Amino acid sequence: MEPEEYVEEVLAVVERIPPGRAMSYGAIADYLSERSGRSSSRLIGAIMAKHGGGVPWHRVVAANGRVVPGHEKEALARLVGEATPLKNGRVDLSRAAWWPE
Numbered sequence: 001m002e003p004e005e006y007v008e009e010v011l012a013v014v015e016r017i018p019p020g021r022a023m024s025y026g027a028i029a030d031y032l033s034e035r036s037g038r039s040s041s042r043l044i045g046a047i048m049a050k051h052g053g054g055v056p057w058h059r060v061v062a063a064n065g066r067v068v069p070g071h072e073k074e075a076l077a078r079l080v081g082e083a084t085p086l087k088n089g090r091v092d093l094s095r096a097a098w099w100p101e
Contacts, residue, residue, distance in 0.1 A: 001036045009036065010047045013100060017059040019082040021098035022091045024063045031100060065090030 001009070013028055023031075025041035025048075033039035041063075048060055048068075058075040061067055067075035067090070079086065085095035 001038075006032070006036050006038060007047050007051055010044060011051060011055050014048070014052065014055040014057065014060055016100055017056060017098055019056075019059075020084050020096065022059045022061050022065075022079075022084060022093065022096045023098055024061055024093065026063050027097070027099065028060065059084075061091045061093070063093075065093050067091065 009032055010028060013023070013031060017023055025044040028044045029039045029041050044060070048057055052060070056078075057068065058071075058078040065087070067079070072089075076086070076089065079091065085092040
């Protein structure tokens, strides 16, 4: 898979995350690893930072549920508005984690 195709695949997965649910950077990398040959949560973060403005970026969080650094206030407001389960200011991935079919 070419780098541009990988970016498109990442963004397509993020677009599918339903309101009230979330995926971690690592979960996205794992989901795409067989098709892409890549498995890097850092690469997912870089893609989201550069290209993620047009997708529900606030639904992508760290493995511990932490929202996007530098955008915490906006991300949390969006997540609250979608009734995403939170715990101590982070997404409660035990209740909110989503995996594509």
